[in-house]
Amino acid sequence: MIAMLPFPDISPEVFSISLFGTTFALRWYALAYIVGILLGWRLVVRATRTPRLWKNNTPVMTPSQVEDLLFWVILGVILGGRLGYVLFYQPAFYLSNPLRILQLWEGGMSFHGGALGVIIAGLLFTRRHKIPTISTGDLVCLGLAPGLFLGRLANFINAELWGRPTNLPWGVAFPTDAAQYCPDVAGICARHPSQLYEALLEGLILGGILVWMAWRRGALQREGLIGGTFLAGYGIARFAVEFVRQPDAQFVSDGNPLGLAWHMGGYGMTMGQILCLPMIMVGVFLILRARRRAA
Template sequence: MNAMLPFPDISPEIFTISIFGTEFALRWYALAYIVGILLGWRLVVAAARAPRLWRNDRPVMTPGQIEDLLFWVILGVILGGRLGYVLFYQFSYYVANPLRILQLWEGGMSFHGGAIGVILAAFFYTKRYKLNTLSVGDLVALGLAPGLFLGRIANFINAELWGRPTNLPWGVAFPTQAAQYCPEVTGVCARHPSQLYEALLEGLVLGGILIWMAWRRGAFKSEGLVMGTFLAGYGAARFAVEFVRQPDAQFVSDGNPLGLALQSGGYGLTMGQLLCLPMILIGAFFILRARRNP
C-alpha cells in the first residue's frame, strides 16, 4: 500500500448545546467565517490608520467608515456566495427546489459568487458616499486573505472539497464514503488535500504578497494595484489547484470522468477554471492600468 496520511480525528462541530429541546452547534466553518472577517477588518483598519501608505498621506476611508462598510461586505459574501453556488453549480436542482436556496445551514457557497457580492457591495457603498472606488477596492482586497485561509482549513476539517486520488506520500485518506469511492484504487483511497493547497496559496502566500506590497512597496498609492493583484493571484492559484481538485459530482459522468464543464477532444476546463479566467484577465487589466497611471 502506498504511503499516505491519516485524516485527523477532529469533529466538524466545536461544541453543541441544547436549549429547550433544540440543539445548536458551533461548527469550525462558521468560526472560520467569523474569525476571518474579524482579522480582515483589523488588518484593513491598520492600513487606514497608516497615512504614509496612501497618496498625499490621506487614507481613502476612516475606521468608522470601514465598520460601516463591513456590514455591506458580510451581506455581499452571504448573498453572493449562496446565489453563485445556485447559479454556477446546482442551478437545475434549485430551480426544482427553490425554497432550499434559503437553507444555508445545509452548505453550498461559491467563492466566485461571494467575490462578486463583495465587489457589488463595495461599489454601491463607494457611490453612495462618494469615495474612490478603486482605492476602496484595494483596501477590501487586503482584508480577504485571512478568511480564505481559515475557510479552506475548515473545509479540510469538514472533509469536503477534497482532491483527486493520488499516490503521493502526503495524500490524505479522507473518511467519508464519497471520498473513498475510487473505482481505480484498490484498498484505502488517498486524495490530494487540495483544501490545504488553497489555504497555502490563496491565504498565506497571496495575503503575504498583498501585505508586503501595501507596507513596503507603497501599492495603495497606485489605485487598483492591490485589487488587481488579488484578483489575478487568486484566479491563478485556484486555476492551478483545480488540476488536482475533485470536481463537483454533477459534472462527473462516464464520458466525462474529470468533471470538465467545457471540453473538446478529451481536453477542457473545470467550472472553477472557467470562473477564474475572467478574474485573471480583470486583475491583469487593473495591474497594467495602475502601472501606466502611477
C-alpha cells in the same frame, strides 16, 4: 503499500450545547468565517490609520467608514456566495427546489459568486458615500486573505472539497463514503488535500504578498494595484489547484470522468477554471493600469 496520511480526528463542531430540547453547535466553518472577517477588518482599519501608506498621506476611508463597509461586505459574501453556487453549479436542482436556496446550513457557497456579491456591494457603498471605488476595492482585497486561509482549513476539517485520488505520500484518506469511492483504487483511497493547497496559496502566500506590497512597496498609493494582484493571484492559484481538485459530482459522468464543464478534443476546463479566467484578466488589466498611471 502506498504511503498516505490518516485524516485527523477533529470534530466539525467546536462545541455544542443542548437547551430546551434543541442542540446548538458552533462549527469550525462558522468560526472560520467569523474570525476571518474580524482579522480582515482589523487589518484594513490598521491600513486606514497608517497615513504613510497612502498617496499624499491621505487614506481613502476613515475607520468608521470601514465598519460601515463591513456590513455591506458580509451581505455581499452571503448573498453572492449562495446565489453563485445556485447559478454556477446546480441551477436545475434549485430551480426545481427553490425553497432549498434559503437553507444555507446545508452548505453550498461559491467563492466567485461571493466575489461578485462583494463587488456589487462595494459599488453601491462607494457611490452612496462618494468614495473612490477602485481604492476601496484595494482595501477590501487586502483584508480577504485571513478568511480564505481559515475557510479552507475549515473545509479540510469538514472533510469536504477534497482533491482527486493520488499516490503521493501526503495524500489524505478522507473518511466520507464519497471520498472513498474510487473505482480505480484498490483498498483505502488517498486524495490530494486540495483545501490545504488553497489555504497555502490563496490565503497565506497571497495574503503575505499583499501585506508586503502595502506596507513595504507603497502599493496602496497606486490605485488598483492591490486589487489587481489579488484577483490575478487568486485566479492563477485556483486555476492551478483545479487540476487536482475533485469537481462537483453533477459535472462527473462516465463520458466525462474529470468533471470538465467545457471540453473539446480531449482538452477542457472545470467550472472553477472557467470562472477564474475573467478574474485573471481583470486583475492583469488593473495591474497594468496602475503601473501605467504611476509611470
